[in-house]
Amino acid sequence: MTTPTLNQGLDHIAIRAYDLDASAAFYIEGLGFRFVREWTLGGGATRVVFLDAGDDRLIELFDAGSTPPGGSSQPLDPAHRPTDAERGRLAALVHFAIRTDDVPALWDRALAAGARPFAGPMKITTDAPDPMSFQAAFVYGPNDEVIEFIDRQTGDGSRR
CATH class of the missing domain: 3.10.180.10 (2,3-Dihydroxybiphenyl 1,2-Dioxygenase, domain 1)
Structure with missing residues (x-):
């Protein structure tokens, strides 16, 4: 078995x-x-x-x-959307990330499709015994969800 x-x-x-x-x-x-x-x-x-x-x-x-599992029974009201600050303070889901090998291109494509900018393409290097560098960018999607675009390519060209 x-x-x-x-x-x-x-x-x-x-x-x-x-x-x-x-x-x-x-x-x-x-x-x-x-x-x-x-x-x-x-x-x-x-x-x-x-x-x-x-x-x-x-x-x-x-x-x-709708009332999806885990969601409120009150319908969403487009006229009373939470502000970015309210969403950031109240939301349990901080963001979700989509992998890409071209962060700036996907960022541009998302903005052209109607996303709002949150944080433009940037390089991030972590502090740790095993440091990691990656490129990321963030947008607000059509429902104010925060979407990260990430390329976790390391210095030697491999991905983590």
């Missing part, structure tokens, strides 16, 4: 979208995700979309009126 692999890696991140169609277009057309499937819940009252980041890691978009 084989022992199952209990942790097989991250499967998906769920985001409740102010505008599901615009959010799907941002991730597909702006960031190069692939549409996987759309379905409804609650007799068609809730729309849900799966988008593949390219490595079978998914973003699951729920429409604004």
